[in-house]
Amino acid sequence: MSAGTHAVEVAGVSRVFDTKKGPVVALDDVDLTVAAGEFVSLIGPSGCGKSTLLRLIADLDQPTSGTIAVRGKGPRQARLDREYGIAFQQAGLLPWRTVAANIELPLQVHGVAKGARRARAAELLELIGLTDFADHHPDQLSGGMQQRVAIARALAESPKLLLMDEPFGALDEITRERMQNELVRIAAETGAAVVFVTHSIPEAVFLSDRVVVMSPRPGRITGVVDCQLGSSSSRTDAVRDEAGFFHAVAAVREHLHGTAPVAVRGVETR
Numbered sequence: 001m002s003a004g005t006h007a008v009e010v011a012g013v014s015r016v017f018d019t020k021k022g023p024v025v026a027l028d029d030v031d032l033t034v035a036a037g038e039f040v041s042l043i044g045p046s047g048c049g050k051s052t053l054l055r056l057i058a059d060l061d062q063p064t065s066g067t068i069a070v071r072g073k074g075p076r077q078a079r080l081d082r083e084y085g086i087a088f089q090q091a092g093l094l095p096w097r098t099v100a101a102n103i104e105l106p107l108q109v110h111g112v113a114k115g116a117r118r119a120r121a122a123e124l125l126e127l128i129g130l131t132d133f134a135d136h137h138p139d140q141l142s143g144g145m146q147q148r149v150a151i152a153r154a155l156a157e158s159p160k161l162l163l164m165d166e167p168f169g170a171l172d173e174i175t176r177e178r179m180q181n182e183l184v185r186i187a188a189e190t191g192a193a194v195v196f197v198t199h200s201i202p203e204a205v206f207l208s209d210r211v212v213v214m215s216p217r218p219g220r221i222t223g224v225v226d227c228q229l230g231s232s233s234s235r236t237d238a239v240r241d242e243a244g245f246f247h248a249v250a251a252v253r254e255h256l257h258g259t260a261p262v263a264v265r266g267v268e269t270r
């Protein structure tokens, strides 16, 4: 990839599912560019196509029309070249493998030698603060710790892009905010771009350089909010009480459902 190539470029992408009840337009003419190192969240009501868009970027599905480039390559080539790491709502760790062995898994699958695998896992365990848990099994870890291991596994091959679909959705609020702080730091330290799907407005605003707001039926981008709440080192919990944070939350909310603060199904506004 040449310097300056975008992490993700989605141009005129539509995805229509053929169902028994007729065609479902999950995405309609979506354009989205994510710069190298940029953190972009996708937010919108249930069924607006967030996961579909992420799946297209990850080559888990193909668009009906339009084009997608991932770090300057087609999604398939990007997948084969392991240009990105993926983390989902369920950590998806293998219960019979230790924490370290779970992190090493992608490296092992791709033939990395044992010594190099061990060294990389040790590095990542330090990054996520779980060095002391290397030899534990996943069921000995809390949900937040398991999710940190899943993020470390996604980072194993040093991807410059992370694709995350509600990775903190199953966590309690306190753990979730801690994980958000961690992720800001990890993204900054690794220089990875992140495309992050969430239902939570505050989560999207806290984490992101930009929040992309989507509408359902057909799934379209209806607004983009620049957050810019400071560098990773200054983005501490205090940011959550600052005026800039509330302004960005209000702007996202406005794009979601006009100025009236009515609840949108599937979106947390707290």
Ligand SMILES: Nc1ncnc2c1ncn2[C@@H]1O[C@H](COP(=O)(O)OP(=O)(O)OP(=O)(O)O)[C@@H](O)[C@H]1O
Binding pocket: 017, 018, 019, 024, 025, 026, 044, 045, 046, 047, 048, 049, 050, 051, 052, 053, 219, 266
């Ligand atoms: N394989 C499929 N076959 C048929 N319809 C599908 C398929 N996958 C998704 N859809 C439809 O496409 C639309 C978008 O789904 P998607 O899962 O991307 O939404 P979402 O915004 O991620 O929703 P949620 O927030 O509830 O996870 C929905 O109407 C969904 O029912």
